[in-house]
Amino acid sequence: TNIIVSQKFLSEHPDVVEAVLRGSVTTNKWIKDNDEAAKTAANDALKKLSGKALPAEQLDPAWKSIEILDDPLAATLQAEADHAVKAGLLMKPQLKGIYDLGPLNKVLKAEGQPAVDDAGLGVK
Numbered sequence: 001t002n003i004i005v006s007q008k009f010l011s012e013h014p015d016v017v018e019a020v021l022r023g024s025v026t027t028n029k030w031i032k033d034n035d036e037a038a039k040t041a042a043n044d045a046l047k048k049l050s051g052k053a054l055p056a057e058q059l060d061p062a063w064k065s066i067e068i069l070d071d072p073l074a075a076t077l078q079a080e081a082d083h084a085v086k087a088g089l090l091m092k093p094q095l096k097g098i099y100d101l102g103p104l105n106k107v108l109k110a111e112g113q114p115a116v117d118d119a120g121l122g123v124k
Contacts, residue, residue, distance in 0.1 A: 001028070002072045003104075007123070010100060021107045024070070029111075031068045039063045070108060074099050075119035097123045 001024055003017075010017050031038040039059065047053035054062075077095060084090045100123045105115040 001070060007100070010103070014103065017103050018107060021104050022110075025104075025107050025111055025113075028068045028070055035063075070104070070113070071116040072099065072101070072104075074101075074117060074121050077121065078119065095121050097121070099123070 003020060003024060005017055042063075043053045043059055053059075077098070081090070081093050081095060085092050099118040099121045101116055101118050108115060
């Protein structure tokens with residue numbers, strides 16, 4: 001999961017950012033602990049939003065392949081950008097400083113979970 005805010009917003013509202021992150025971590029834990037209920041809730045929301053739920057023969061195998069993480073997998077951002085550059089989709093971006101995982105790691109620590117890594121792309 002990537003939750004994005006500007007550095008300005010983070011500095012002006014760290015409590016709001018922390019609350020959103022805490023909500024995300026709590027929700028992810030609930031999803032992991034309540035797999036069937038989460039799958040049903042997601043499909044119910046899909047039906048409400050689109051008018052049609054996914055049939056079990058599509059949803060069940062797809063749901064098994066979803067991994068719910070609190071880690072934004074920072075290393076993958078650089079790899080994705082490198083692929084996009086190679087494909088001619090964008091110029092080489094400057095990604096250093098794009099992550100500030102301090103607030104997330106604070107929430108994770110409070111939940112007894114390990115810190116996540118910024119893969120060298122964190123603010124200094």
